[in-house]
Amino acid sequence: MKWSIPEKVIERGRQYVKEGRVLSVTPDAVNNVWHGEVLGSELYLVDLDATAKEEDYCQCMYWEEHHYCKHTVAVELYLRQKGKGRRIKSDDLVKAL
Ligand SMILES: [Zn+2]
Numbered sequence: 607m608k609w610s611i612p613e614k615v616i617e618r619g620r621q622y623v624k625e626g627r628v629l630s631v632t633p634d635a636v637n638n639v640w641h642g643e644v645l646g647s648e649l650y651l652v653d654l655d656a657t658a659k660e661e662d663y664c665q666c667m668y669w670e671e672h673h674y675c676k677h678t679v680a681v682e683l684y685l686r687q688k689g690k691g692r693r694i695k696s697d698d699l700v701k702a703l
Pocket of ligand 1: 664665666667668669674675676677
């Protein structure tokens with residue numbers, strides 16, 4: 607998680623995880639990215655960078671402006687909750703989360 611993301615955005619992401627709004631997170635080892643589906647006011651597709659660069663992507667308007675949002679945060683927190691890091695490991699590819 608980047609230090610520059612405000613606590614209030616992180617808190618919204620945490621709430622999203624708690625509400626079960628992260629519908630799925632799928633590792634993509636070819637592109638080195640996690641594909642997430644997050645249900646906000648609509649369904650947003652999130653790409654969580656699996657490299658140290660943490661260049662995430664979300665389809666929402668907020669992301670356009672800030673390059674982070676509660677959806678990308680929610681996917682990262684969801685992974686942590688499952689005991690995973692950003693880095694895709696070989697056993698992540700075996701079973702879906
Ligand atoms: Zn977003």
